[in-house]
Ligand SMILES: [Zn+2]
């Protein structure tokens with residue numbers, strides 16, 4: 587049974603299975619509630635429009651009555667759909683969590699890589715400094731060789747003059 591409205595005479599719900607009365611002003615009530623009201627008051631309980639008993643129509647909803655199988659079926663349909671959607675949401679959330687974990691892993695990887703890079707850069711600077719020292723040493727060595735040659739030459743000259 588489906589609730590389709592509320593009766594302004596008795597203030598309780600109007601169900602699709604109720605005998606519903608429709609006034610010419612468009613308001614709905616329980617048929618049993620509004621008929622005695624109109625016969626004495628001659629006006630709509632809701633909006634006070636002048637109304638006679640012959641202005642009241644009976645309203646029937648073309649909806650299943652006793653077993654409401656159609657509504658139950660669509661409700662079941664909807665609840666399975668909702669369950670499916672919930673499952674999908676769960677899946678997506680799990681995927682998202684996995685992505686977050688992956689991102690964290692990547693972040694730590696990037697951090698360790700950038701540390702390695704700075705270490706390599708430091709090593710590179712050290713290598714450059716070493717290269718400078720080596721070239722300086724090589725220069726010293728060349729100077730020493732030159733000095734050695736000069737020394738040998740002078741020794742030769744000395745020996746020659748002694749002879
Ligand atoms: Zn009523």
Ligand SMILES: [Zn+2]
Pocket residue numbers: 609611612613630631632633634635
């Ligand atoms: Zn009315």
